[in-house]
């Protein structure tokens with residue numbers, strides 16, 4: 032057992048919390064979305080929470096932790112869904128929320144600290160020069176930019192820009208290593224991809240440089256269809272209209288909208304109505320409306336037409352993993368999956384899954400640009416019964432050519448998004464030789480005979496090809 036009294040002393044001047052209830056609170060994320068992770072991780076807690084205010088304080092903390100052989104698990108706002116920010120081996124939770132300054136804003140890019148809340152970052156770049164992040168998670172109001180880069184994948188805006196996996200969607204990361212004398216690395220291009228979606232297993236991000244896009248007063252629209260597949264076909268046509276500027280297209284199957292979106296329920300005509308959540312640039316709204324009419328969609332709601340938006344959340348807070356959250360709030364037996372429906376026959380694949388599972392797996396899709404093509408990812412809800420049935424549902428998807436990024440696993444590899452390979456492993460050896468950063472999250476590190484190549488389709492592919 033480490034000598035935490037001594038560690039606290041050595042961290043004098045840096046904010047440290049050791050109250051067990053508060054430490055436990057900061058040792059959680061949204062792992063409970065998964066009944067499987069809930070059972071596995073419920074007892075996880077750290078020993079200390081350290082909240083640095085500067086890169087210098089991060090370096091001091093890592094130096095002390097390294098000297099004592101204490102694990103360090105970074106944390107942004109703890110909104111990750113797979114236990115990413117949960118300290119499996121105890122030790123220190125490094126809470127980065129106080130490193131929240133915007134340092135520079137330029138045409139097309141912003142430089143900031145990792146702990147800034149994404150919506151606040153957008154607010155500042157918009158006020159400065161009418162710019163905003165290219166895309167953000169639906170948790171923009173609560174999540175940090177550092178946590179998004181280290182634990183997220185894509186979100187609102189991915190319809191246009193793709194995801195964090197795509198070269199150019201992160202410009203530069205400044206990262207502190209976990210060594211006796213921590214070093215500061217400046218990473219760009221392929222190199223920074225070692226750190227993106229790596230759950231903080233190979234360095235602490237202390238500064239980020241992100242590309243920006245022009246900001247618009249996006250109009251939230253809900254379009255209704257009585258048949259979910261009509262909503263999907265409309266979404267696909269819409270997604271392929273190159274001239275329309277959109278930030279979000281998410282078809283969501285009945286009865287989810289009526290049953291679980293209370294603030295929007297007054298706009299939804301009946302329980303059998305599926306919806307498409309869309310965000311449209313103001314100058315595209317006329318063309319969008321014309322297309323919707325032609326495709327027999329019913330415009331149920333427009334944020335620029337309601338008398339008051341008081342109490343009505345942003346439409347993107349109905350989409351991405353907010354769909355799941357809203358259902359879970361009402362019915363805790365729900366869980367979800369993350370599915371890829373590869374193009375070009377993504378619509379047919381969705382149709383097949385709807386036909387097989389019906390209301391056991393109510394549909395929810397996100398249209399995104401993937402390697403230059405339009406396709407859809409799914410975050411369908413699952414009416415959970417048993418672990419075995421969940422595994423069966425996963426297998427049926429995969430057997431039909433719909434890969435699953437399993438949100439019921441806390442390791443990088445089993446989650447299926449990040450492929451660890453020799454390059455990733457060599458970087459970890461260099462930046463964290465004692466394996467003290469977020470231990471337990473990277474199988475390739477824990478098990479040197481792990482076969483990286485046995486894996487399947489990964490969202491963030493291995494880096495070997497680029498070494």
Ligand code: FAD
Nearest residue numbers: 107108109110111115169175178179182183184231236351
């Ligand atoms: P945390 O959960 O605190 O951390 C995430 C990971 O990053 C952890 O492994 C942590 O150790 C590591 N980390 C944090 N900060 C640093 C740092 N400075 N240096 C190194 N490692 C670090 N995700 C999406 O991608 N898209 C979505 O649209 C989306 N929607 C969501 C909706 C809901 C309702 C919920 C609950 C989650 C959603 N998520 C989504 C997941 C999550 O909210 C986002 O990925 C979010 O950006 C994570 O940010 P955070 O600050 O909460 O990170």
